[in-house]
Amino acid sequence: MASRSKTLWYCTACGNESPKWMGQCPACKEWNTMVEAPAAPKGAAAAPAPGGEGRRPMKLAEVAMRSQERLSLGIGEVDRILGGGLVRGSLVLIGGEPGIGKSTLSLQIPLCCPSLKVLYATGEESAQQVKMRSDRLGGDPSNCHIFCETLVENIIDEAVRMQPDLVIVDSVQTMSTAAAESTPGSVSSVKEVAAALLRFAKQSGIAVIIIGHITKDGFIAGPKILEHIVDVVLQFEGENRGAYRILRGIKNRFGSTSEIAVFEMTGTGLKEVANPSEMLIPMHGEALSGTAVCAMLDGTRPLLFEVQALVSSAVYATAQRSATGFDARRLNMLLAVLEKRAGFKLAQKDVFLNMAGGLKVTDPACDLAVIASVLSSNFDYPVPPDCCFAAEVGLSGEIRPVSQTERRITEAARLGFKRIFISDFSARTPQPEGLRVIRVADVPALVKALFRA
Numbered sequence: 122m123a124s125r126s127k128t129l130w131y132c133t134a135c136g137n138e139s140p141k142w143m144g145q146c147p148a149c150k151e152w153n154t155m156v157e158a159p160a161a162p163k164g165a166a167a168a169p170a171p172g173g174e175g176r177r178p179m180k181l182a183e184v185a186m187r188s189q190e191r192l193s194l195g196i197g198e199v200d201r202i203l204g205g206g207l208v209r210g211s212l213v214l215i216g217g218e219p220g221i222g223k224s225t226l227s228l229q230i231p232l233c234c235p236s237l238k239v240l241y242a243t244g245e246e247s248a249q250q251v252k253m254r255s256d257r258l259g260g261d262p263s264n265c266h267i268f269c270e271t272l273v274e275n276i277i278d279e280a281v282r283m284q285p286d287l288v289i290v291d292s293v294q295t296m297s298t299a300a301a302e303s304t305p306g307s308v309s310s311v312k313e314v315a316a317a318l319l320r321f322a323k324q325s326g327i328a329v330i331i332i333g334h335i336t337k338d339g340f341i342a343g344p345k346i347l348e349h350i351v352d353v354v355l356q357f358e359g360e361n362r363g364a365y366r367i368l369r370g371i372k373n374r375f376g377s378t379s380e381i382a383v384f385e386m387t388g389t390g391l392k393e394v395a396n397p398s399e400m401l402i403p404m405h406g407e408a409l410s411g412t413a414v415c416a417m418l419d420g421t422r423p424l425l426f427e428v429q430a431l432v433s434s435a436v437y438a439t440a441q442r443s444a445t446g447f448d449a450r451r452l453n454m455l456l457a458v459l460e461k462r463a464g465f466k467l468a469q470k471d472v473f474l475n476m477a478g479g480l481k482v483t484d485p486a487c488d489l490a491v492i493a494s495v496l497s498s499n500f501d502y503p504v505p506p507d508c509c510f511a512a513e514v515g516l517s518g519e520i521r522p523v524s525q526t527e528r529r530i531t532e533a534a535r536l537g538f539k540r541i542f543i544s545d546f547s548a549r550t551p552q553p554e555g556l557r558v559i560r561v562a563d564v565p566a567l568v569k570a571l572f573r574a
Contacts, residue, residue: 130155131308136346149345158309159302189375192286192328195234198384198393199226202368203353204376207287210326211375212319214293214348216333216341217357222366222384222391223332225258227289229390230330232260238285239264244271244295244305258390271305273298273314277321285327290318292332293347315350348372359479365400366391367480370420379420398536401426401478408506411498415490416511416529416541417482423525423532425509427477428487430494435471446476447491448483455491455514462518463564465499485513486523489542492564493571502572507539512547518564522547530558542567 130139132155137148145152191206200206207213217223224245231239232255243251248267255262266283270276273296280288290296293314294306301313315331322329331351333341341348341356348354354372359365368382383400384391394400402414402425411430416423435441444452452474459465472495476482489510497504511529513521522544523529533541534553545560552558561567 128157128159129309130157132345133308134345136308136312156308158307192237193234194230194237196226196229196393198382198395199230199368202355202370202376202380202382204373207328207330208352208375209328210322211328211352212315212322212350213328213330213353213355214333214341214351215330215355215357216335218335221357221359222386223357224291225254225386225390226368226384227291227330227332228254228265229258229260230287230289231265232258232262235261235264237264237287238266238283240266240268240276240280240283240285240288241291242268242270242276242279242288243291244269245291257388271295271297273317277317280321280327281325288318288327288329290329290331292334294334312346312350315347319350358481365394365478377420381419381422397478398423398425398532401480402536408503410501410503411494413490413493413497413504414506414509414538415482415487416509416533417484417486418523418525418529419484423528424480425532425536425538426480428490428494429475429477430491430498431471431473432467432495432498433471435469440467440469441471441473443472444474446479446481447474447487451488452491454516455488456495458514458516458518459492459495459564463568465496467495467499470499484523485521486511486529488512488514489520489567492567493542496568496572500572504571505540507537508542508571509533509538509540510542512542512544512561514564520544520546520561520563520567526550530556542570 130142132146132149134146134151134154135149137146142155146154189208191208193200193206215223231237231241248269251267268276268279293311296314297305297310298313298317301310303310318329318331335341352374356369356371358367358369364385366384366386370378370380372378383394383397385394413428414425415428416425442449442453456467456472460467474491489512492514493504493510511523511526513523515521526543526547527550530541531553534556538556540557540559542559542561545562559570561570
């Protein structure tokens with residue numbers, strides 16, 4: 122009788138293994154994330170520690186330090202978000218929705234930097250399809266080698282023979298490995314493919330970029346261990362039907378994780394946006410009610426963008442609350458603060474909020490701009506277009522200071538704003554010429570300074 126292959130249940134959120142199905146993962150406590158897949162054979166190698174050939178323990182004081190050699194990818198914004206370039210021997214994961222520009226960016230890298238010898242391994246497209254996209258993007262393809270293959274062992278063998286500067290794998294979900302009997306894209310297959318590429322990158326010193334898809338919830342598909350294995354995780358944000366894309370550093374072992382790069386999708390590929398504030402600030406001639414400009418800080422880069430709100434009478438018994446690019450629970454909290462601390466009755470009104478440019482905002486400095494835009498729409502009174510806001514709002518209605526206020530003020534002055542509203546408790550700094558800094562202590566003070574001036 123033929124022996125039945127053993128299967129295990131894997132959690133797609135954290136990669137935890139279990140011999141049986143469970144409704145809740147015991148490791149990460151997520152519900153309904155267990156999927157069945159064939160178990161890896163006993164001889165399959167696990168992801169190694171990046172120690173090279175030597176396995177002898179060493180004293181930390183005896184470890185010789187050497188400068189990390191970085192490769193410039195020919196795209197300034199990508200080099201900046203990586204911390205100055207791509208480190209040799211590193212494993213980089215680029216994730217994003219279908220059609221948002223992952224493959225476009227990965228192909229633009231060898232086209233923009235022909236000095237790098239690149240092996241581009243694709244399991245999703247034919248060589249003719251890649252050639253068509255290359256002709257549309259332009260650039261110099263003389264040093265880019267296309268390899269249509271889905272078995273990761275063959276890709277590694279070819280890379281060992283060619284000795285390129287960079288290997289690009291598109292995508293990790295289409296790759297298979299002899300170490301896993303499961304189908305490509307399954308939990309065990311993705312884990313073993315990533316482990317094999319990590320071993321190759323650390324032992325050879327050749328940098329590897331892998332492309333990964335994301336789930337409907339916005340997380341990178343496959344086990345969570347995939348993000349733990351790689352050195353750098355970059356994720357695309359924004360609407361794939363819009364013109365602008367944001368590349369955000371989620372993890373970076375060689376640099377800051379608080380950097381973003383902004384691109385514009387054009388007919389010839391992704392174009393760098395050196396000054397994102399100019400594309401995110403208001404694009405209408407006359408002042409409109411329900412709009413306010415926020416001075417946000419994303420990583421080390423100050424950004425000024427437009428917050429849009431619409432307040433209208435509720436059609437149904439329960440008022441609607443909708444937020445795009447902003448936490449809906451925080452919107453409800455700010456509306457409760459307006460009603461409890463400032464006396465504005467919004468319980469019977471629908472409130473819709475939108476962050477312009479497809480941004481997903483987590484900076485608490487956006488609170489003051491949200492309140493200003495909501496009140497502006499409620500009063501149908503426009504906020505002056507030369508005003509911007511940068512402060513957090515507390516539950517008692519107080520206006521709280523945010524970090525690096527001086528950088529936000531400098532960016533607002535550079536873009537020609539005349540007034541900026543900040544917390545009265547912020548540190549005192551010199552005012553730039555042409556910009557008036559208005560300090561407010563609570564929400565009633567904001568209303569008085571903004572709408573009754």
